[in-house]
Amino acid sequence: MAHSIADLEALACLKAVQFALEIGLTRAVFEGDSAVIINALLHGAGSLASFGNILDDIRMHSSAFQFLDFVSVSYHCNFVADALAKKAKLVDGAQVWLHDLPSNIAPLVLRDVHCG
Template sequence: MAQLVVDLEALACLKAVQFALEIGLTRVVFEGDSAIIINALLHGASAMASFGNILDDIHMHSAVFQFVEFVHVSRNCNFFANALAKKAKSDVVVQVWLHDLPSDIAPLVLRDVH
């Protein structure tokens, strides 16, 4: 089960990178709470891991950005991402917010920034 979770974390990171490319971002910072995935992205020790091919795809896609950074953030410190994940799990339609955030999520952005 633990292996499946880390594989899903890698896939989520890949989807985030792909989405950033789709909407035309050029300078990005990807934050993740999986120390295994972030460390593998930063230090490249994933060739034999089940998620190695996914990380190869992340590196290939992220080479397009002018600036890219992968940062580990403790799950306890990332209230915004946690709230978004819960909201996405309960929503039946795909939603993208480029300018305005939902009123129930906006206060959490300020909490994460400060």
């Protein structure tokens, strides 16, 4: 059970890394708006934090990638993640889109790319 927003952000990152491996990705860039989590992953910090064990799991899985990067993005430039989180609240079970995005998400990708 997550105790803080940072715990939830770390858990979401772990799930994303695990999913990328499950679908066979070997090169990936993970974006997140939690500077605390991204900086901890980039600088090897956070082991004593409540989410330290989750970071350790992320680092363990990370070794399976040929290339991996973690990038901090502004919350205001993360429209896709926000829309997907809202969509997830309305859906039972899991949904995966490997080729085509839902029609209401696709335009947000361009918005995120051009945000700055």
